[in-house]
Amino acid sequence: MPDRVTINDVAARAGVAISSVSSALNDRPGVSEATRKKIVAAAAELGFVPSVRGRSLAGKKTFSVGLVVHRDPDVLEMDPFFGGFIGGIESYIDERGFALVLHTSPSPEQVIDRYRKMAAGRRVDGVFLNELEVDDPRVEIVQGLALPAVGINPDPGFPLPSVRQDHAEGIRQVVQHLVELGHERFAFVGGPEQFIHSRQRELAWRAALTSFDIEPGPIVDGRFTYEGGLDAADSILAARIRPTAVMCANDLSAMGFIAQAQHRGFSVPADISVTGYDGIQLGGYLRPALSTVRTSPKLIGFEAARLLLSTIDGESVDDVDIPPATLVVRDSTGPASS
Amino acid sequence: MPDRVTINDVAARAGVAISSVSSALNDRPGVSEATRKKIVAAAAELGFVPSVRGRSLAGKKTFSVGLVVHRDPDVLEMDPFFGGFIGGIESYIDERGFALVLHTSPSPEQVIDRYRKMAAGRRVDGVFLNELEVDDPRVEIVQGLALPAVGINPDPGFPLPSVRQDHAEGIRQVVQHLVELGHERFAFVGGPEQFIHSRQRELAWRAALTSFDIEPGPIVDGRFTYEGGLDAADSILAARIRPTAVMCANDLSAMGFIAQAQHRGFSVPADISVTGYDGIQLGGYLRPALSTVRTSPKLIGFEAARLLLSTIDGESVDDVDIPPATLVVRDSTGPASS
DNA sequence: TTGAAAGCGATACCAC
DNA sequence: GTGGTATCGCTTTCAA
Numbered sequence: 057m058p059d060r061v062t063i064n065d066v067a068a069r070a071g072v073a074i075s076s077v078s079s080a081l082n083d084r085p086g087v088s089e090a091t092r093k094k095i096v097a098a099a100a101e102l103g104f105v106p107s108v109r110g111r112s113l114a115g116k117k118t119f120s121v122g123l124v125v126h127r128d129p130d131v132l133e134m135d136p137f138f139g140g141f142i143g144g145i146e147s148y149i150d151e152r153g154f155a156l157v158l159h160t161s162p163s164p165e166q167v168i169d170r171y172r173k174m175a176a177g178r179r180v181d182g183v184f185l186n187e188l189e190v191d192d193p194r195v196e197i198v199q200g201l202a203l204p205a206v207g208i209n210p211d212p213g214f215p216l217p218s219v220r221q222d223h224a225e226g227i228r229q230v231v232q233h234l235v236e237l238g239h240e241r242f243a244f245v246g247g248p249e250q251f252i253h254s255r256q257r258e259l260a261w262r263a264a265l266t267s268f269d270i271e272p273g274p275i276v277d278g279r280f281t282y283e284g285g286l287d288a289a290d291s292i293l294a295a296r297i298r299p300t301a302v303m304c305a306n307d308l309s310a311m312g313f314i315a316q317a318q319h320r321g322f323s324v325p326a327d328i329s330v331t332g333y334d335g336i337q338l339g340g341y342l343r344p345a346l347s348t349v350r351t352s353p354k355l356i357g358f359e360a361a362r363l364l365l366s367t368i369d370g371e372s373v374d375d376v377d378i379p380p381a382t383l384v385v386r387d388s389t390g391p392a393s394s
Numbered sequence: 395m396p397d398r399v400t401i402n403d404v405a406a407r408a409g410v411a412i413s414s415v416s417s418a419l420n421d422r423p424g425v426s427e428a429t430r431k432k433i434v435a436a437a438a439e440l441g442f443v444p445s446v447r448g449r450s451l452a453g454k455k456t457f458s459v460g461l462v463v464h465r466d467p468d469v470l471e472m473d474p475f476f477g478g479f480i481g482g483i484e485s486y487i488d489e490r491g492f493a494l495v496l497h498t499s500p501s502p503e504q505v506i507d508r509y510r511k512m513a514a515g516r517r518v519d520g521v522f523l524n525e526l527e528v529d530d531p532r533v534e535i536v537q538g539l540a541l542p543a544v545g546i547n548p549d550p551g552f553p554l555p556s557v558r559q560d561h562a563e564g565i566r567q568v569v570q571h572l573v574e575l576g577h578e579r580f581a582f583v584g585g586p587e588q589f590i591h592s593r594q595r596e597l598a599w600r601a602a603l604t605s606f607d608i609e610p611g612p613i614v615d616g617r618f619t620y621e622g623g624l625d626a627a628d629s630i631l632a633a634r635i636r637p638t639a640v641m642c643a644n645d646l647s648a649m650g651f652i653a654q655a656q657h658r659g660f661s662v663p664a665d666i667s668v669t670g671y672d673g674i675q676l677g678g679y680l681r682p683a684l685s686t687v688r689t690s691p692k693l694i695g696f697e698a699a700r701l702l703l704s705t706i707d708g709e710s711v712d713d714v715d716i717p718p719a720t721l722v723v724r725d726s727t728g729p730a731s732s
Numbered sequence: 733t734t735g736a737a738a739g740c741g742a743t744a745c746c747a748c
Numbered sequence: 749g750t751g752g753t754a755t756c757g758c759t760t761t762c763a764a
Contacts, residue, residue, distance in 0.1 A: 060514060062757060073735040078759060088733060105514035109451045110757025113740045118447060120495065146498045155495045155517060157458070160484045176398065176443035179493060282679045315681050341620045343653050400741055411751040416743060426749060448741025451756045516757095738761080747752080 061102045063110075070098035081106070120155045121145075121364055122180035126167040126187065136307075136336040137353050141186070141208075144357025152365060154181075168193060175201040181368045184208060184360055185216070189250045204367040206360045209253050217373050219360045222380035223253070223333075224260040226349035229383035230303055230331050231264035233347075238392035239301040239329065242270065245278035245288040245313060247305045254280070257305045257333060273299055278309035285312025293320055293328075300328055300392045307332035307339045307348055314342070314388060325390030335384060344387035351381040399440045401448075408436035419444070458493045459483075459702055460518035464505040464525065474645075474674040475691050479524070479546075482695025490703060492519075506531060513539040520702045522546060523554070527588045542705040544698045547591050555711050557698045560718035561591070561671075562598040564687035567721035568641055568669050569602035571685075576730035577639040577667065580608065583616035583626040583651060585643045592618075595643045595671060611637050616647035623650025631658055631666075638666055638730045645670035645677045645686055652680070652726060663728030673722060682725035689719040 067074040072091060080087045080095040087095075098104075112118045123145070125138065145156055157180050161167045171194055174180050182204035185194055195215065198205040207218035234242070244261050247254035262272050276291050278284035285304060289312070292302065304310035310332030314324050324330055324344055332339060335350030359376045366373045405412040410429060418425045418433040425433075436442075450456045461483070463476065483494055495518050499505045509532055512518050520542035523532055533553065536543040545556035572580070582599050585592035600610050614629050616622040623642060627650070630640065642648035648670030652662050662668055662682055670677060673688025697714045704711045 114759040452743040
């Protein structure tokens with residue numbers, strides 16, 4: 057492999073010292089305009105691109121941030137949140153010379169190990185903490201390692217800088233929408249209880265119903281998966297007194313729910329109204345198109361990246377609140393049947 | 395941020411020179427068993443983890459490989475191939491101390507720039523070339539930069555080490571399956587023509603039909619997207635003489651096709667049989683469940699990673715052939731209606 | 733404003 | 749078998 061152009065080559069070409077090259081190319085003061093121009097020209101001619109290796113050793117930064125998907129790699133295939141989230145991260149860090157190091161971790165034990173290695177080996181300058189769980193062990197790890205980290209949608213009082221998008225408002229809108237359609241019997245299909253966002257959504261659902269003086273009705277686990285939605289539909293639709301409206305805690309389980317409801321001969325929304333939560337693209341293409349609460353994974357990723365890079369630079373940052381997720385009414389919700 | 399323990403600390407602790415520590419910890423010869431033990435013990439006590447930064451500067455390796463998703467970040471949300479592919483890469487490189495650097499690139503021009511930067515900045519030791527296009531400019535770039543690279547599903551004669559999974563066999567099986575069901579009028583929904591895998595699938599489809607002495611029938615573009623499938627259905631089902639069986643070049647467009655067919659009052663498979671290509675998980679959950687050709691993105695990722703790391707180590711490698719993608723018969727294909 | 737030189741944390745070569 | 753030491757490419761003092 058041929059050796060690349062280094063800062064020495066540029067310095068030689070411009071007839072200056074490498075320290076001047078460094079200063080000039082990093083827009084630091086202490087270089088005359090004339091010298092700077094000469095240097096920039098020389099760098100351009102030579103096609104100089106600073107070596108990330110060299111600068112990270114000297115500068116004590118790796119210029120990369122880490123994201124660990126701490127579930128089976130298959131979630132990347134099925135969970136559309138990550139696509140948007142990663143896209144948002146990219147759009148911020150790319151321009152700043154940072155790269156995203158992605159890890160997937162099949163088993164929970166490996167997750168901890170990953171964070172430890174990333175931090176100790178100084179492979180990344182900071183990490184994103186997504187899909188937070190109750191008493192998430194990662195918090196202690198990053199704190200112990202003094203590794204900059206940003207939390208995604210944690211509960212209030214989370215000890216690290218965080219990005220949040222309010223879910224309560226959107227869920228309240230769902231309930232109001234369903235109430236206005238005349239629904240009186242409801243059910244909720246939730247996510248795994250160890251996830252904070254599962255709890256948040258269920259609590260918001262309960263609270264919203266309560267504010268309308270409505271009984272919560274059955275609450276079953278949909279596991280955030282398509283299959284979970286299938287199962288939930290079986291369980292909910294088998295009851296003697298069926299709900300006329302169901303909210304699923306994410307779009308994927310809502311898709312499963314609808315498919316199974318249709319399979320069992322129910323019409324959506326004529327027999328039963330169904331909503332999801334997330335706002336994945338696919339939902340808009342379904343028949344019926346899925347009414348849902350649209351979140352902003354891309355924006356969340358963008359803001360999280362901003363916070364993380366600031367934290368890495370040693371700045372103290374405030375938490376960020378993304379505008380609330382809001383109701384998107386499509387075709388899977390309609391007037392109560394009876 | 396507290397300074398980490400370095401190789402110097404370990405050397406001091408064990409009372410030896412850093413060079414011995416380096417040799418001992420990397421299982422290189424030239425260290426007595428006794429010394430090695432002392433060093434390993436010292437390293438363990440101190441919790442020493444070698445700095446990737448230091449070793450990459452000295453060792454001329456970054457211990458990371460790059461993947462550029464050279465389309466809009468949204469594809470990560472909609473295209474399930476990446477999840478499995480990335481998971482496969484991870485499962486190989488993780489154990490070898492490598493990390494995956496992921497880039498998304500909204501605009502085509504930026505793609506080239508990305509590769510150039512990754513290579514010139516020596517941020518990665520090698521890259522994956524996926525979704526190859528006809529006369530793909532990336533090939534020249536990596537060759538010019540002497541950047542190790544591995545191609546995914548290229549045509550024969552591709553100048554770089556590659557991983558291929560045969561598509562022809564699976565597609566032939568689709569045709570045979572449909573013919574055995576009595577179908578005589580066919581249509582094909584293809585992908586964007588600049589992609590090599592689009593062409594490969596269409597050619598295989600044509601070849602298979604020819605081998606059964608059947609006319610190809612209409613071939614329309616489904617853009618590999620759900621919406622493209624929707625549009626393709628509109629176009630194909632509006633014809634006076636409709637096909638009774640349709641193959642879509644990927645699952646996503648097949649899903650769109652089915653949804654739109656149903657929307658227009660056609661029953662799948664009673665009125666029209668539909669198959670996809672990819673074998674995404676979601677396909678199994680649809681109603682009707684999607685008949686398709688199952689590929690192995692995870693295995694492809696794994697093997698591609700293996701090739702890439704070998705190439706990086708300077709070994710010359712042979713191309714890898716994954717066992718062919720094969721037909722999965724589910725519910726979206728049935729006997730010809732008339 | 734400029735340049736010389738000291739690290740950063742490893743690897744690798746070369747004497748001893 | 750061992751321990752110095754040059755080296756990788758850059759950032760960052762600190763003199764001049």
